[in-house]
Amino acid sequence: MTSTLMRFVRSAIAVSALGLTSSVPAQTAAPAFTPPDADSIPDDDFGKAVRKGQDIFLKTGDHAADFVGNTMNCVSCHMDAGRRKDASPLWAAYVLYPAYRSKNGHVNTLAERLQGCFRYSMNGAMPPADSETIVALESYMYWLAKGAPTGVKLEGQGFARLPKPAQKADYTRGQEVFRQNCALCHGANGAGQSVNGKMVFPALWGDDSFNWGAGMQSIPTAAAFIKANMPLGKGNTLSDQQAWDVAYFMNAHERPQDPRFNGSVEETQKKFHDVATDLYGQTVNGKLLGARSTPAGGKLRAESKVSMK
Ligand code: HEC
Ligand code: HEC
Helix, strand or coil, X not given: CCHXXXXXXXXXXXXXXXXXXXXXXXXXXXXXXXXXXXXXXXXXXXXXXXXXXXXXXXXXHHHCHHHCCCCCCHHHCCHHHHCCCCCCCHHHXXXXXXXXXXXXXXXXXXXXXXXXXXXXXXXXXXXXXXXXXXXXXXXXXXXXCCCCCCCCCCCCCCCCCXXXXXXXXXXXXXXXXXXXXXXXXXXXCCCCEEECCEEEECCCCCCCCCCCCCHHHCHXXXXXXXXXXXXXXXXXXXXXXXXXXXXXXXXXXXXXXXXXXXXXXXXXXXHHCCCCCCCCCCEXXXXXXCCCCCCCCHHHHHCCCCCCC
């Protein structure tokens, strides 16, 4: 059975189990949710924590400097202050934790999930679970999810997965998509752009980007994000094939090392990257990816603020 058909069958079963009539469209299986307006954050002590969380989310390096090793912000990927559907919105994430994650093989609290974002996506260090940083981010998420049902996958959660590409994702085609649609903002070398030392367009690869342990280095995840959200302001204009190709091209470049690296690219590949859609440890254009990565931790490591042991 195709996966679309399976999904239809599953939601039809769910609908009949609820005793609803068959006139209810299958899509109602994932309820829609709209977070509260940004200007309705309460003017009290709790509201202060929510605002702090929002500040951290928008300007992570300014408000959580001790834990950020690159020039990115949380909002670089979770767009529109963590509100946008299909860009892994925070309100949809809040109601799904604690959750089992195959990435580390146990049930993760929300705090642990957030720590992972700092370690991998921000190429940094994990704030303690009871730190002001984590408490503020949790407060912001809780506030955004006000009134949402818990334990339910809401419409727009995560990234909308694309069907498998018709043609195998290809570096050369991806490079052409990149030149025509992405280089203007993200730079011809993918390193992003800054003005007066402040990042305005985030790096897609290289030392200022997310590291090899991050979710975005998985090609299906990157393709899904790109399809829905890029080029900026023109989401859903690339074809699925273009999104797959440019995701492959982006993730076929070197980036900071996986913080779980044990000294051997081969062993790290086997342990953490053993899927075809992950290019770590694979040779592309004659280069073994992961072999020339700078150590994890980025600027934190340079400032000796972090030990990556
Ligand atoms: C480079 C892009 C990127 C950056 C920067 C980033 N994230 Fe993420 N985030 C992702 C991806 C990709 C996933 C999904 C990973 C997966 O496939 O499990 C994710 C998942 C999450 C989730 C879980 C979502 C869910 O529905 O389960 C939360 C919460 C989250 N990120 C918060 C943050 C916070 C807070 C920051 C900043 C400290 C941050 N992220 C920075 C890309 C990013
Ligand atoms: C008009 C400028 C612009 C164009 C063109 C553009 N982007 Fe982006 N991109 C951005 C900005 C700005 C962000 C950060 C979003 C935010 O902060 O709200 C971003 C974020 C991203 C991210 C997540 C953060 C990171 O650096 O990893 C990826 C991946 C990405 N873009 C890929 C692409 C790809 C691929 C293309 C071409 C198909 C593209 N972008 C075209 C401006 C652009």
